[in-house]
Amino acid sequence: MPKKIHNLPITGIASFAKYPICTNLDELDADVCVMGIPYDQSTPYLTGSKFGPRRIREVSCHYGRGDEGFWDPERQEQYLAAPVRVVDGGDVDIHPMDFHETFDNITETVRKNLSKGALPVMMGGDHSVTYPEARAFDQFEDLCIVQFDAHLDFGQRTYTNGSPMRLISQLPHFKKMCQIGMRGLGSNTREDFQAAYDFGSVVIPARQALEMGDAEVIKKIPQAKNYFVTIDIDGYDMNTAPGVGSPSPGGLNYVFETDVLEGIAKKGNVVGFDLVEVAPQYDPTGITPRLGAMTMLAFMGFIMKEKEKKGLLKHRS
Numbered sequence: 001m002p003k004k005i006h007n008l009p010i011t012g013i014a015s016f017a018k019y020p021i022c023t024n025l026d027e028l029d030a031d032v033c034v035m036g037i038p039y040d041q042s043t044p045y046l047t048g049s050k051f052g053p054r055r056i057r058e059v060s061c062h063y064g065r066g067d068e069g070f071w072d073p074e075r076q077e078q079y080l081a082a083p084v085r086v087v088d089g090g091d092v093d094i095h096p097m098d099f100h101e102t103f104d105n106i107t108e109t110v111r112k113n114l115s116k117g118a119l120p121v122m123m124g125g126d127h128s129v130t131y132p133e134a135r136a137f138d139q140f141e142d143l144c145i146v147q148f149d150a151h152l153d154f155g156q157r158t159y160t161n162g163s164p165m166r167l168i169s170q171l172p173h174f175k176k177m178c179q180i181g182m183r184g185l186g187s188n189t190r191e192d193f194q195a196a197y198d199f200g201s202v203v204i205p206a207r208q209a210l211e212m213g214d215a216e217v218i219k220k221i222p223q224a225k226n227y228f229v230t231i232d233i234d235g236y237d238m239n240t241a242p243g244v245g246s247p248s249p250g251g252l253n254y255v256f257e258t259d260v261l262e263g264i265a266k267k268g269n270v271v272g273f274d275l276v277e278v279a280p281q282y283d284p285t286g287i288t289p290r291l292g293a294m295t296m297l298a299f300m301g302f303i304m305k306e307k308e309k310k311g312l313l314k315h316r317s
């Protein structure tokens, strides 16, 4: 009998959730490709989210289950089990000074994932990276972007981490938008909010979202064929996500947010998502990258469950 491999979280190379590594994207053959974007040059104040991907990878090793996937005792479902195939595609190449080159690398990398039929799951990095990611989805019709965030990110300082949603609203392939979790001080100006409303964005502030509950929030998200989701970790309350550049009290919680993510996966075809703004050095407890890793795994599970039901997995059992 072959010797049992224990594969503890502490052993091996720290790929995302210990999934196999495939950094040559020409050879990519998976349902999901997780990649890092260690970039925080667009952060005007508290930088550090460039360390997010490495730290998320490290803590995610705790949840390495491989082909067995995860049993969810609340939903009574097995998630991310074989034949679902997940790989860690490494990181987008970052130019240390020329952000245009970095942004082009991001767009090209997401395009490559899509051309290989893999769901791109990108780990920021600061929130500016969502704009170059979003550029890559121009092949999709009836596309809605859903954002979880404390901040509207509709600012006018172009290419900062406070402006990606405004830039995305100017992309011709995004006609629908929903923004969940906005609150409190330091968010965008009244004019920025007006610009989002004028675009037609459905804005659901944090308190309202929590009072409505997940079912009502899911209903308010515009119906679309395809969804691209951007999860800023600071949409969560700062007591569960202190490791961010702009922490905010009065935020969302894990149960609510993952329930809404599940609802989005059921509502339409999720074509990709990112999780951004984890800045580990502000959080000595390490709960922020952990919350990031678990949110990513949960959403990947919900998306793949829907693909499984529709017979859309690449490798059927």
Ligand SMILES: [Mn+2]
Binding pocket: 127, 149, 151, 153, 161, 232, 277
């Ligand atoms: Mn943001």
